[in-house]
Amino acid sequence: MPTGVAIRDVREQLFDAADRILLRDGPSALTSRALTTEAGCAKGVLHRHFDDFDDFLAQYVLDRVDRMVPQAAALRESAGTGALADNLADVLTAVFRSVAVAIVALVTFRDELRARLRQTWPAGVPVLTEAAIMIASYLRAEQDLGRIAPDADADTLAAMLIGSAHLLFADRTGAPPDADAVRKVVDGVIAPFAR
Known part of the structure; x- marks a missing residue:
């Protein structure tokens, strides 16, 4: 240029x-x-x-986390509407069909990036942690509406959903899982707690 x-x-x-x-x-x-x-x-x-390439990468990752805020608000507002499993399958698919899987690999791949992210993000991989927070918030809203059992641990269920979905989507070179595969995982995690 x-x-x-x-x-x-x-x-x-x-x-x-x-x-x-x-x-x-x-x-x-x-x-x-x-x-x-x-x-x-x-x-x-x-x-x-940017100060250097790792500064760029850290700001990039955090920007992609910030882009999840509207998605989190929309998910929380959907509480009480539609089928629980469909809402969760849709959001998991949206998260993992985005650049999130590649960001997880990027953060894992670069030690200096992880160190920079730890300065502002204390634990976990930012995109996955933010997705788990988003899903846990939704699950708590559904608990308030009586669609999830009151004794369900929303944070644990969210982590289980994120981890299970990540395993489905982790192979970026293969075909992404179809909607039925994602729904099956969601059903397996939340069925014991859905009302």
Whole structure:
């Protein structure tokens, strides 16, 4: 890119380029050179907006967590409507068909990224932890409405759903699981507690 040409929304342009690389080629392909090439900008642009590549990665991961906020609100508002298993299967599919699986691998793959994330995110892998929080909040709302047993541990059920769904979606090179497979997992976890 020629010097002096203004780039609008540089952060978003770089974050979107990271999404494309992760989804297409996986975490090992996400390098600063691949990123700036995919974004169509000079490598210096990355370093003008971020301290270094791991700073970019940490901000990227946290941005993708922030993007889950509207999804969490919509899920919580759906409490009391539709079938529990359908609501949960839909949200798990949305989470894991996004870039979340690749982000999990990326965080696992890069020690410095994990260290940076620990400065603001104390435990877990941010996208999975946020998804578990979102689902637990929904389950508690359903408990308040009597659709989940009052003695059910929403946090444990949410963790079980996230872990089980992650196993279904973990192979990014294979075909994603179909709706029936996701629904079967959800039913297996929540059936004993659904009312």
